[in-house]
Amino acid sequence: xxxxxxxxxxxxxxxxxxxxxxxxxxxxxxxxxxxxxxxxxxxxxxxxxxxxxxxxxxxxxxxxxxxxxxxxxxxxxxxxxxxxxxxxxxxxxxxxxxxxxxxxxxxxxx
Numbered sequence: 001x002x003x004x005x006x007x008x009x010x011x012x013x014x015x016x017x018x019x020x021x022x023x024x025x026x027x028x029x030x031x032x033x034x035x036x037x038x039x040x041x042x043x044x045x046x047x048x049x050x051x052x053x054x055x056x057x058x059x060x061x062x063x064x065x066x067x068x069x070x071x072x073x074x075x076x077x078x079x080x081x082x083x084x085x086x087x088x089x090x091x092x093x094x095x096x097x098x099x100x101x102x103x104x105x106x107x108x109x110x
Contacts, residue, residue: 006031011066011082014102015039015058020092022100027055032102033082034089036061062106 005012005027012031015023015038022028023039038058040051065088069081089104097103 001029001031002027011062011085012102013038013055013059013062014100015053015055016092016101016105020090020105023053023055023058025054026100028099030099032099034062034085034103035092035101035105036107061108065106065108 002012004010006029010031011033012027012029014026014028014032014035016026016035017023017039018037020035021039022035026035026038036058038055038061039053041053041057042049043052043057062085066081066085069084070078073080073084085106086103089102089106091104092101
């Protein structure tokens with residue numbers, strides 16, 4: 001397991017490309033909760049945009065959606081937020097939670 005992602009209470013995120021394929025260096029394991037765009041992801045650097053890859057660039061996508069859901073649902077109920085993320089996730093791989101995609105891919109455009 002990779003830390004800090006595999007600590008209890010942490011939402012572990014792995015990376016996929018724009019087509020939903022897993023990143024070749026992606027975190028994998030039963031601790032992975034969700035996947036998000038992290039391959040050739042656009043990142044603003046001053047007045048330029050750079051394309052970057054890594055699970056570190058996928059995590060902010062899930063964090064942003066979790067933050068939005070906290071405001072929408074209840075800032076005091078993290079379990080509701082995780083349940084909402086699970087409903088929003090697009091399942092990939094074997095049906096249900098798996099070691100590659102977790103519960104599925106989270107996208108900010110849906």
